[in-house]
Amino acid sequence: GSIGYSYEECRAIADWLLTQTAVRPLVGIVCGSGLGGLADLLKDQVAFNYRDIPNFPQSTVHGHAGRLVFGTLKGRPCVCMQGRFHLYEGYPIQKITLPMRIFKMLGVKTVILTNAAGGLNQDFKVGDIMIIKDHLNMPGFAGNNPLTGPNDERFGVRFPCMSDAYDRELLQMAMDVGSELGYSDFLREGVYCALGGPSFETIAECRMLHKLGVDAVGMSTVHEVIVARHCGMRVFALSLITNQAVMDYDSEEKANHNEVLQTAKQRAQQLEKLVSTMVIRMKHNNNYS
Numbered sequence: 001g002s003i004g005y006s007y008e009e010c011r012a013i014a015d016w017l018l019t020q021t022a023v024r025p026l027v028g029i030v031c032g033s034g035l036g037g038l039a040d041l042l043k044d045q046v047a048f049n050y051r052d053i054p055n056f057p058q059s060t061v062h063g064h065a066g067r068l069v070f071g072t073l074k075g076r077p078c079v080c081m082q083g084r085f086h087l088y089e090g091y092p093i094q095k096i097t098l099p100m101r102i103f104k105m106l107g108v109k110t111v112i113l114t115n116a117a118g119g120l121n122q123d124f125k126v127g128d129i130m131i132i133k134d135h136l137n138m139p140g141f142a143g144n145n146p147l148t149g150p151n152d153e154r155f156g157v158r159f160p161c162m163s164d165a166y167d168r169e170l171l172q173m174a175m176d177v178g179s180e181l182g183y184s185d186f187l188r189e190g191v192y193c194a195l196g197g198p199s200f201e202t203i204a205e206c207r208m209l210h211k212l213g214v215d216a217v218g219m220s221t222v223h224e225v226i227v228a229r230h231c232g233m234r235v236f237a238l239s240l241i242t243n244q245a246v247m248d249y250d251s252e253e254k255a256n257h258n259e260v261l262q263t264a265k266q267r268a269q270q271l272e273k274l275v276s277t278m279v280i281r282m283k284h285n286n287n288y289s
C-alpha cells in the first residue's frame with residue numbers, strides 16, 4: 001500500500017494493545033536517550049517489548065530499551081515509550097511517528113516528549129533542561145516530512161498549522177513547576193532543531209544553526225511533534241543538554257554517545273521529578289482530579 005501505515009493498520013495495533021491492558025492512558029511519554037527511567041515511575045505497570053507488538057518497529061539504539069509501558073503516575077493513567085525511533089536507524093519517517101497515532105487511538109490527550117540534545121546556546125551548560133518552545137524541522141526542509149503522502153482526514157487535515165505546536169500553557173506550567181522544585185538555575189527554554197544524523201554536526205553546521213537562532217540540536221522529536229499535532233494531541237517537549245556542541249575550530253571537544261548517556265544518568269532524577277509533577281498537575285476534562 002502507500003508509504004507508512006494506514007488508518008486500519010494503526011487501528012489494528014491500538015486495538016491489540018487495548019485488549020492486552022485495562023489502562024486507558026491520557027498522557028503519552030516518549031523517553032529519549034538514557035531517559036528510560038521515566039517509565040519506571042509508573043505504578044501497576046503492564047509492559048510490552050516492541051517486538052511483541054504486532055507490526056511495531058524495533059529500537060536499535062543503545063540507551064533505548066524498546067518497551068511500551070502502561071501504568072499510572074499518582075493515579076493518572078499513562079503510556080510510556082522506553083526507546084523511540086530515529087531517521088538514522090533507517091526507518092521511513094512514517095514508521096518513526098507511528099507510536100503517536102497509536103497514542104491517539106489509545107485515547108491519549110497530551111504527549112510529553114523528551115530527548116538528549118547538544119547545546120548551541122552559549123549560556124547553556126551540560127545538564128541543563130531546555131523546555132522546547134519551538135523547532136526547526138531540518139529534514140522537512142528537504143522534503144522528509146512524516147505527513148508526506150496521501151492524507152487520511154480521520155487523523156487530521158492536509159495542511160496542519162504548526163505555529164502553535166508547543167502548548168504554551170504546558171510550557172508555562174513547566175517553568176512554574178521547575179522553579180517550585182528549585183530547578184531554576186538549570187531550567188531553560190529554547191528552539192530545538194532536528195538533523196537526520198547519525199553523524200554529529202560539523203563546526204560549520206553548529207555555527208550555522210546557532211546563527212539561525214537554534215538553542216539545541218538533536219536527531220529526533222520534531223517528526224513526532226508534527227504527527228501528534230496533526231491528530232490533535234497537546235504537546236510538551238524538553239531536551240536534556242548532554243553536551244556543548246563544538247563551535248570553535250581550535251576546540252578539543254568531540255561529541256560522543258557515551259557522554260550523552262552519562263549526562264542523562266546524572267540529571268535523570270530531576271527530569272523525572274519535573275515530568276511526573278507536571279503529569280499530576282495536568283487537568284484532563286474527562287479525568288478532572
Ligand SMILES: Nc1nc2ncn(CCNC(CO)CO)c2c(=O)[nH]1
Pocket residue numbers: 033061086116117118119200201217218219242243244245246255256257260
Ligand atoms: N552535538 C550534539 N549533541 C547531542 N547530544 C544528544 N544528541 C542527540 C542525538 N543523540 C544520538 C547520539 O547520542 C542518539 O539518539 C546530540 C546531537 O545530535 N548533537
